[in-house]
Amino acid sequence: MTLDLKAADYTLSGLRPFPVAVTTTHEGRSNGLMSLSAGSGGIVPEAPRVTISLTKYNLTHDLVLASGIFVMHLLAATPEPAMEASLKILMGLGGSSGRDGDKLAQFDTEPGVTGAPILRDALSYVEGRVVGTLDGEENTIFLADVVGAGKLRDGERLRIGPAWANLPKEWIEQYEANHVPQLESARRNRGLVD
Ligand SMILES: Cc1cc2nc3c(=O)[nH]c(=O)nc-3n(C[C@H](O)[C@H](O)[C@H](O)COP(=O)(O)O)c2cc1C
Secondary structure (H helix, E strand, O other): OOOOHHHHHHHHOOOOOOOEEEEEEEOOEEEEEEEOOOEEOOOOOOOOEEEEEEEOOOHHHHHHHHHOEEEEEEOEOOOOOHHHHHHHHHHHHHOOOHHHOOOOOOOOEEEOOOOOEEEOOOOEEEEEEEEEEEEOOOEEEEEEEEEEEEEOOOOOEOOHHHHHHHOOHHHHHHHHHHHHHHHHHHHHHOOOOO
């Protein structure tokens, strides 16, 4: 039986509508990326956990694996000018790799309880200390205890639909070009190509 890829995509895509900014630091090197993989990692309200999935191709993956700490931020859609600040974070962290230069220098940050940088222009955040990892060949799925959290402003959470609609066309083209080698690397790590 052939796999119905259309049905798989229909079922799986868009399950997590909130883009999050993930930051971390290891031995003096701070970095961050955008992710659509974040989720709650447990049901115990007084001891929350968070999960994220990071692709091995990305520098942030290596830094979180090495440090065991990260901050996961929600971005704001409202009130004005929150959208502008949120898109600046999305484009700054999600469009290029920290391997090519310091992406966090342009943002206002402060160290959290783990030492990882909190983005002051975000809507809210949780800080995670990793308690478990799952090696997914192309990625690592991290499960972390929430050891810090904060609400930085009032406003609505930014969803990926309105974010894409407001992103400049040139940036989207650059993002899609950057995605090609990442996908190739993922296929190689899964043993799907040579
Ligand atoms: C909306 C959006 C969602 C993304 N989701 C993920 C994700 O879940 N996991 C991941 O590793 N990268 C994800 N990325 C890609 C990284 O953010 C991107 O490759 C980044 O440039 C990596 O930077 P780094 O090498 O400095 O870590 C996403 C990017 C965007 C724009």
